[in-house]
Amino acid sequence: MNPSDPVVAGSHRIHRPTDLSVDQINLASNDTFMRPDIEGIFEKLREEKPVSWHQHPDSGTQGFWSVVRFDDICTVNRDAATFSNQQGIQVLMENDQPRGGKGSLIEMDPPKHTRYRKIVSAAFAMPAVKKLEPIVRARVVKTLDAIGDRKEFDFVECYSTPIPLGLIYDLLGVPQEDHERILSLADKLFFSADPRHGGETTAMQAAGVELQAYGRALGERKRQAPGEDLMSALALAEVDGERLTIPEIGSFFGLLGGAGADTTRAALGWSMEALSMFDDQKRRWLENLDGLAPMAIEECLRWATPTMHMRRTATRDTEIAGQPVRAGDKVALWWVSGNRDASKFADPHRFDITRSPNQMMALGMAGPHFCLGAHLARVMLRVSLVELLRRYPNIRATGPARRLRSNFINGSYELPVTV
Numbered sequence: 001m002n003p004s005d006p007v008v009a010g011s012h013r014i015h016r017p018t019d020l021s022v023d024q025i026n027l028a029s030n031d032t033f034m035r036p037d038i039e040g041i042f043e044k045l046r047e048e049k050p051v052s053w054h055q056h057p058d059s060g061t062q063g064f065w066s067v068v069r070f071d072d073i074c075t076v077n078r079d080a081a082t083f084s085n086q087q088g089i090q091v092l093m094e095n096d097q098p099r100g101g102k103g104s105l106i107e108m109d110p111p112k113h114t115r116y117r118k119i120v121s122a123a124f125a126m127p128a129v130k131k132l133e134p135i136v137r138a139r140v141v142k143t144l145d146a147i148g149d150r151k152e153f154d155f156v157e158c159y160s161t162p163i164p165l166g167l168i169y170d171l172l173g174v175p176q177e178d179h180e181r182i183l184s185l186a187d188k189l190f191f192s193a194d195p196r197h198g199g200e201t202t203a204m205q206a207a208g209v210e211l212q213a214y215g216r217a218l219g220e221r222k223r224q225a226p227g228e229d230l231m232s233a234l235a236l237a238e239v240d241g242e243r244l245t246i247p248e249i250g251s252f253f254g255l256l257g258g259a260g261a262d263t264t265r266a267a268l269g270w271s272m273e274a275l276s277m278f279d280d281q282k283r284r285w286l287e288n289l290d291g292l293a294p295m296a297i298e299e300c301l302r303w304a305t306p307t308m309h310m311r312r313t314a315t316r317d318t319e320i321a322g323q324p325v326r327a328g329d330k331v332a333l334w335w336v337s338g339n340r341d342a343s344k345f346a347d348p349h350r351f352d353i354t355r356s357p358n359q360m361m362a363l364g365m366a367g368p369h370f371c372l373g374a375h376l377a378r379v380m381l382r383v384s385l386v387e388l389l390r391r392y393p394n395i396r397a398t399g400p401a402r403r404l405r406s407n408f409i410n411g412s413y414e415l416p417v418t419v
Contacts, residue, residue: 014277015039015340015349022049027066027332028056028091030405033308039349042068042337051323054332059091059407064311064330065320070341070361072321073333076312077367083312083331084109085369090408091311091332104251110368119244120252121372123233129375132171136380139167140387155397155415160268163384168260171376172253173222173229178214185211186258208254215253219246230256260373263306264380266411267362269401270304271385273415276397278351285353286393289386296353297382302360303351308336308410310364335361336410392419 018025018040025041026032032041045052045068055063067073076083085107087093105116122128143162147153161183169179188207219235223246226232234249244252275282285292309332316327325331338361340348345355363371371377388395401412 015043018044020044022052025052026054026056027334027407028054028059028063030058030407033407034403034405039340042334042340046337046341051320060094062094062330064091064332065323065325066332066334067320068334068337069321070338070344073335073338073361074365076320076331076333077310077365077369080110080113080368082315082318084315085113085312087313087330089311091309091330092408093311104248104255105372106255106369107251113368115242116244116248117368117372119237119242120234123230123237124372124376126375129379132376133379133383135170136167136383137387139163139170140384142166144387144391150419152398152416152418155272155417156265156269156401156412157414159384159388160265160272160415163268164261164264164380167380168256168264171230172256172260173218173227173231174257182211182214182257183261185214186262189258208258211257212247212250212254214250215257216246216250218253219244219249256373259307260376262409262411264377266306266409267301267304267377267381268384269412269415270306270410271300271381272388272395272417273397273401273412274300274303274351275389276417279396281351281353282389282396286389289390292353293382293386295356295358297378297385298358298360299351299353299355300381300385301362301377302339302345302355302358304410305336305339305360305362306410307362308406308408309334310369335364395419 016037016039018035018037020037020041022044025045027041032038035041045066050067050069050072052066052068053063054066067076086109087107089106105113105120108116140163143159143166146162147158150158153159165179165183169182174182185207189211215231218231222229222232223235226236231249231253234244234252237243275285285296312331312333314325314327314329314331318325320331339345342348344359359365363374363377395417397415397417399416402414404411404413
């Protein structure tokens, strides 16, 4: 495929220079992320204003600092004492708002975070995740069988949604009849600003409250009658005689039930589009599907960066790359920008399945908040893409992925493909 092809021309993941000045750029506005020059916008900020202030009603009543260079993101990420997670992880959140992840592991700081992470980490460690791989593969094969011999279909509807929807909620122990309800709440939690999900950001608060309430009820049932699922593992997990409380289990569900399905769906969609845009990379992968899979998945994650930013809150007056930051200020770490930083990635706007080194930050970076579900995310993405290409080696996108309106999750709602 070449730059004149329709998929490339419509993609939000291809670099185009921006004609905006740094003072015209506003990362607080969701509409900024609908622009075709979004990669150029981040490049301009990295070069001219790596720490900048942004404010817009789309992102709450308070503004925030944006950190867009790889090294600066890592510096903030490692300093949990100065930059706290406790007040929320999206720039949209205000400190006193109800939210799906409030009280969960991701909104704790050390030492409490360290203690609680120890309680639940075994359920997400590599040995536990390896045992889940046959379940992942069975779900993927079932989804491929449902597509069957169709020549054209919507990749998001038929593949990248049902796989994580079924897998995440099966693994959590959510009854089949509740899957669609929980996904709908997850979508409102992350995409309430998109017209397809109401267009009102206030809906995320109600969705977060309902997700946590569902998680508390499910946690109670699992503690009384545990099964072979993650919620049962969380309900029964114990370290030094300490268990999670039911409200804490509800908070964990608000996080896992929301983030797990939407981020995997986003990663699959953008990976499919990238394999169509860079057909040479797809052909290369097809020559050695299993052997190249580990490197290819790292590049898919870098390219997609499903979670575009993670927010911190400054606990004291400080500075980032020379920019003074006051106690209480929100700080957004733009992983989606760090993953295109030319100081860390050669030819960063090229999709390269054998990229090495590839210190991508799509799952966070070294520090207390490295993604707890990183092993599971990699397994789901690897099995989903390898089995897809094995079954349909000629699959390709026939149009651009259509993006959901958000400055948090990098999601799409449609991607037409042909096999």
